[in-house]
Amino acid sequence: MSDSFKSTLAFTIMALLLFAVGIFQSWSLSLTILNLCLISAIMSLGVNIQWGYAGLINIGIMGFAALGGLAAVIVSQSPVVEAWQVGGFGMIVSFFIIVFGVLIIIVIRKKIHTIMLKRFFIFLVIILMMILLNKFYHPAVSAIESVNPAKTGFLGGLGMPIIISWFIGGLLAAGVAWVIGKVTLSLRSDYLAIATLGISEIIIAILKHEDWLARGVKNVTGLPRPVPYEVNLQNTEWFINLVEKINIKSLDRIIDLSEKKDLLRSLVIESSSIFVKLCYSGLIVIVLLIILYLSNRALNSPWGRMMRAIRDNEEAANAMGKNVVKHHLRVFILGSAVVGIAGAMLTTLNGQFTPGSYQPLRFTFLIWIMVIVGGSGNNLGAVLGGFFIWFLWIEAEPISIFFMNLLTSGLSESSFLKSHLTESAPHLRLFIMGFVLLLTLRFRPKGLLPEKVRRV
């Protein structure tokens, strides 16, 4: 089987599965799954850039996805003028205090060579920074958070169309990745994994507790949409006409006029939600295709070849004069930016930003399973992994409930074991995920669509 045939086959099966959901469950559900599959595919492309191209283990995906979400809030929300008036000055001063503090510490690290003296001065600067921040930051925070806390209580954003945040989210994630990469990329691979896991938890902790930034656990809901609203669509002339045209056959069968009108009405309502989801799918597909095209170009370029060389033998690449740490940093930033874009898209799709919902199992480890199962080092494989694993993640629940019912069919209705097992069936999806990962790792370690090995 040639490679292209294999991937065509895999994606055809995937499409058939989604069609099956549409026919047997509902088209609306099928499209919801499809949209999240697409976003997962972008996230796993990001991880694939880091792990597949360069062999970097980043177990902090969750943090970058959340940063993308933050960007969606900051870009789309309109600024809270009152909050800026009461606390804006303090915030700006605090920002400069931190920037200057960090700059001074960097200078101290470079200029002073006695270790004891160096540590003493750094300690001094940090204490000084904390005292100054106490003067400016805390009053500003409480001032901002007390401005209409039920509705705002944060600085607000830029009031721009939310679609811009997809770009900004990538930039924000890239900026943070630069800082994190500078600090951690010299670590050994398993230390890097633990460090990034810790950093992503820190990012989430900050997003949860710094209410002035994006309302913390109070959540920001009702983000503006880049696509039309269902209610508006239902009253639009051309949309109603379109629905009428598509369903002309079933409509014609009904003779009674008022009945016909009712049916048309319900059809319009149903199609409006499907139309909105299709609009999202269209937007996400465009982004996915752009990123996929660029990643493939990068992978096949001399740069991609060099990255693979570094991945496969770091010492040899180093001896050939490649600056391993520098290239690792670049690839780390690129991959994180892609995850940030996907994170912003996810928040846009959900229409809300809820820092409490970011959990490592769902946002970090699941994405990793996508990449490993799909095929690390192969972009199409990563996309397929994103589709397949997300589909499984959603459909695992009905499947496990079905199996639990089958398993317990011999037990009586009132049995404690039966009710307990059927109740806990949803948790079986974790089991299925772990099992799929272990099976892949054991029997198909290169994934469903393995990386192409080029020989000269």
Add this chain to the structure above:
Amino acid sequence: MTYLIDVINALALLSNFVIIPAIAYGSQLALGALGITLVFGILRFANFSHGDLMAFGTMITILITWLFQSYGLTLGVFPTALIALPFAIIITALFCVLIEKTVYRFYRLQKSPPVILLIASIGVMFIINAIVRVTIGPNDRRFFDGEKFIIKAGQFKEITGLNEGIAIKSTQVLTLIVTIITLLLLFWFLQKTRTGKSMRAFSDNEDLALLSGVNPDKIVLITWILAAALATIAGTLYGLDKSFKPFTYFMILLPIFASAIVGGIGSPIGAVVGGYVIAFSEITLTYAYKKFFIYLLPENLSPTGMVQLLSTDYKFAISFIILVVVLVLRPSGIFRGKTL
């Protein structure tokens, strides 16, 4: 004289809210970190499933405790979980050996890079997580019975006549005693017995140990049994002291990693010290010292703010911050670990 009483009051306050809880929490972290460190020292990979292994062990303890309780078997003032613990250790050890045989052994024999084992441990993490949630459910469970307090704050005040009371929970003392016994046994095993010595040799230099006739399969099995025992003890003590919830046990993985790395991963003494370092920093950095300073300083110098270095919101993040700082500044940890 009154100033002396103020000082004693301040110390009592500090012991009640900082020192005693930190010792208990630190012991639990230390036991967890020892498991991570042993696995790292012998198998050379960071085991992401250790937090869930702790949850599994605790779950077995709880199930056996319920079984005993249903037969009316209790330990009086002590929690019933203490008699359930040995049985739970045996079952968890068997479970670990099963995982080793079905999952890890294959990669070990293939000499896969540690990263692959790390990813496999993520798969194992998902599976154990599912088993625990399916068996006992995702909710909070309290399984402590027996006498809750050794001394209550009110009693302490009455006896000593101080303003500040010290409350000592029996689980805190229990944690400390069990930890000391476990550590003594473990270090005796590693230092004095033949198997322990061969484990240390294997961890120090695998090839040399193999040449000297050390059986790697036996070493690995014993490592997993020890890791299972430590995880079960740590998890049960934590559950007795606070409560059992599968998600909390997943989240405790990071402080445990932090403890193991701060002390120097692969070094057992480092893991113990690291556990206490993390616990003390978490609690001392987020404690509000206002009352403490009111006792110590003259009235005109009394602090107006809370005198809190970090808000309690960030209690959990502190261990990650320490972890990242240590990884960056001194990746080998306090004890320059790598070998047992």
